[in-house]
Amino acid sequence: MVSGRSVARMSLKFFASSLVLFGLTATAASSNDNLELLKTRYKRPISIPFPETAPYSPQVAALGKMLFFDPRLSGMQHMCCASCHNPSFGFEVPVPGATGSANKPLPRKAPTGLNAAWLPTLFWDGRAPDLETQAQGPITADVVPAAPIPHRQDAVAFTSVASA
Numbered sequence: 248m249v250s251g252r253s254v255a256r257m258s259l260k261f262f263a264s265s266l267v268l269f270g271l272t273a274t275a276a277s278s279n280d281n282l283e284l285l286k287t288r289y290k291r292p293i294s295i296p297f298p299e300t301a302p303y304s305p306q307v308a309a310l311g312k313m314l315f316f317d318p319r320l321s322g323m324q325h326m327c328c329a330s331c332h333n334p335s336f337g338f339e340v341p342v343p344g345a346t347g348s349a350n351k352p353l354p355r356k357a358p359t360g361l362n363a364a365w366l367p368t369l370f371w372d373g374r375a376p377d378l379e380t381q382a383q384g385p386i387t388a389d390v391v392p393a394a395p396i397p398h399r400q401d402a403v404a405f406t407s408v409a410s411a
């Protein structure tokens with residue numbers, strides 16, 4: 248026989264579990280709202296901001312893609328942008344520090360090249376104000392000794408593939 252006390256206990260349990268369920272649903276709904284809000288904040292813009300001095304052209308984009316994978320850019324002709332910004336690993340390398348020319352270990356990790364077009368500043372310390380300035384880094388650094396940049400548009404081209 249079910250006593251009055253155990254019925255009361257059961258209804259209390261039921262009440263308590265409905266409260267928990269209600270609470271969970273309410274939390275899920277508000278965290279979904281927060282997630283949606285967060286997503287809108289990080290939504291990728293629909294267009295790439297090209298500087299007036301270096302507007303987009305399919306030819307420059309094709310050149311950029313070619314140069315990104317071209318080891319002739321490096322002094323020893325054995326490295327290219329993709330050596331450290333490897334497309335198979337999200338345009339980065341999954342190790343704490345990149346490896347430079349002649350296997351020299353670099354103190355910093357190669358960040359992804361994805362979405363670089365929209366970054367307000369570049370490099371870990373933000374020392375490059377734009378992609379054109381940034382692109383001169385790997386071309387002129389000792390660890391990736393290379394030919395000088397042929398001209399300004401090529402510098403943008405180097406990075407166009409990373410931000411495509």
Ligand code: HEC
Nearest residue numbers: 327328331345346347355356357358363369370371385405
């Ligand atoms: C030897 C490895 C190596 C090579 C080769 C290399 N990079 Fe990098 N790259 C790095 C490292 C390390 C950093 C971060 C350096 C820093 O913050 O001081 C970086 C930073 C960058 C950034 C800035 C990303 C950000 O979030 O700030 C871009 C863009 C980039 N590289 C593009 C290129 C391009 C284009 C090339 C080819 C011309 C290239 N890299 C070649 C290692 C490399």
